[in-house]
Amino acid sequence: MTVRGEKPVCGSGNRAGEYDVGLHTLGLFLVLIASIFGAGFPVVAQKVKWLKVPTKVFFACKHFGTGVLIATAFVHLLPTAWLSLSNPCLPDFFVVQYPPLPGIIMMASLFSLFTIEMWMNNKMGGHSHGGARGFEVSDASTTVTTVTTVPPPRLNQSSSQSSFETDISSPVEEEAQSREAKENAVMSETTVTDVEAQVDPLVYRKMNMNITLLEGGILFHSVFVGITVSITINGFIVLLIAIIFHQVFEGLGLGSRIAAVPYPKGSFRPWLLVFAFGTTAPLGQAIGLATRNTYDPNSAFGLIIVGIFNAISSGLLIYAALVDLLAEDFLSEESNHVLTTKEKKIAFLWVLLGAIAMSVIGAFA
Structure with missing residues (x-):
């Protein structure tokens, strides 16, 4: 039983080292470039035809990104949520009375996303996320699965x-x-090939909603990732390098899913999604720079906010990555028709490589 007089005080106290504003500002722009490149490359490669990116690249990015998103949920978000909300300096409700709170929050966000998707299924029918290969639907002029x-x-x-x-x-x-x-x-065949995204409107709306929910789960924690980078003094260079790789890998995973959605020709929505991901972590860094002398991530407020939002994000990503991505890509009827056994093995290898890469980064970020 924790004795109230022995409870530690939340807060970092005086931080050792001198804050280098110039270096942290440079880090903001490096993360911005890495984030926009990671999320934007698959979309640009899909939209700009003269780049002629091989379809194997989309295939690899899509499944590598699935592994990255799964590892982000289990290796980055969930442990951070548990560590933050179990800090002994917090009120006894978090530490003594109900320590499983992070799991409850995660489960609640998971069930919330499931409820939304179940409602969408009832309203719109069908479950589609852009094809098991990642490029069948959104590029009707080159690769089309035509059913005549x-x-x-x-x-x-x-x-x-x-x-x-x-x-x-x-x-x-x-x-x-x-x-x-x-x-x-x-x-x-002419009808299919002449229209850039020949998809049932209800299916399109569902795919659009899926990618929006997936990005929402990612954006929640990106702000706090940026804040953490900006307020770090000791070990800043190592953390910055890890975050850059984190943003590139996570961006590739998200961008390949955005590219698979058959947005109408000229739609600004895929670029808006790329912009949102690319600027969220840098926005967090800007907040960290502005509040570096007042915001303390180890304060009770900082620990509770980071813990709650990371728990919410982990629930959203766990559901989306396992149900909407992994299960759909390997267990659905669509994947059984589209992918051969050899392609499934290669795809799963890319998933494992993505999960391993993001897990390694988890040792530094």
Whole structure:
């Protein structure tokens, strides 16, 4: 039982070392460049046709990014939430009376996202996130999965005709029926290839909502990542390098998902999503620079805010990464039709590499 008189006091006290404003400002711009490059590269490569990025690159980025997002939730967000909300300087409610609070918050955010998605399924139907390869839907001019429905030949016969009479239909009639079927097929293919994102509007709305929720879970913690970088003095260089890799990997994972959504030609939404991710961590760094003499991440307020928001973000990312990304890419009926067994093995290898890379960064950030 904790004795009230022995409870430590929250706060960092006097920080050792001199704050280098110039170096921290440079770090802000480095993180900004890394974030925008990571999230923007897949989108630019998908939209700018003359770059001619091989489809294998999109395939690798998409599945590598899945591993990164999973590791972000389990290695970066959840441990930080638990450490923050279990600090012994906090009120007894967090430490003694209900220490599982971070898990409750995470579970609540997970169930909230599940409820939203269940409602979306009931309203819109279908579950799609851009194809198991990551490039089938959003680039109709180059790679399109075309499903052509050709009506069966019309049989000009009465109900009393025998099967023998049907089988000996004239060659002229058969040729006309064949020509009509080919024309229908050509018309169907033209319709698909002439429209840049031939997707059912309800499915598109669902995909759009999925990527928005996924980015929301990422943006929550990016602000605090930026604040942490800006207020760090000792070990700043190591932390900055780790955060740069963190932002590039996480950006690639998010950007490849954004690129897979079939936004209408000329839509600014994918660029808005890239901009939001690219500027959120630097925004946190700017806040940290401005409040470096007043904000204390080890104060009770700082610990509680960081712990709660990281727990919320971890729940959102765990659900989105495992259900909407991993399960859809490997266990869905769509993936069984689109991916071969060899492609699934390669894709899962990229997932593992992404998770390992982000886990290694977790030792420094």
